[in-house]
């Protein structure tokens with residue numbers, strides 16, 4: 001009888017832990033965020049802003065957030 005209660009209690013605790021885990025780390029959402037964050041960020045040489053690699057401007061092997069800043073840095 002005591003063992004049965006203990007097993008039931010353990011199951012309840014396990015389910016609660018699982019529910020809490022799910023609550024605090026909802027599945028696909030953070031993974032997608034991580035994938036976004038894993039995109040290489042490059043710093044603009046002119047203003048220091050971090051820009052994803054897909055939208056940077058490269059001039060003379062330096063990276064810039066925009067063509068405008070690339071132009072401004074050269075002058």
Ligand SMILES: [Zn+2]
Pocket residue numbers: 044045046047048049064065066069
């Ligand atoms: Zn900039």
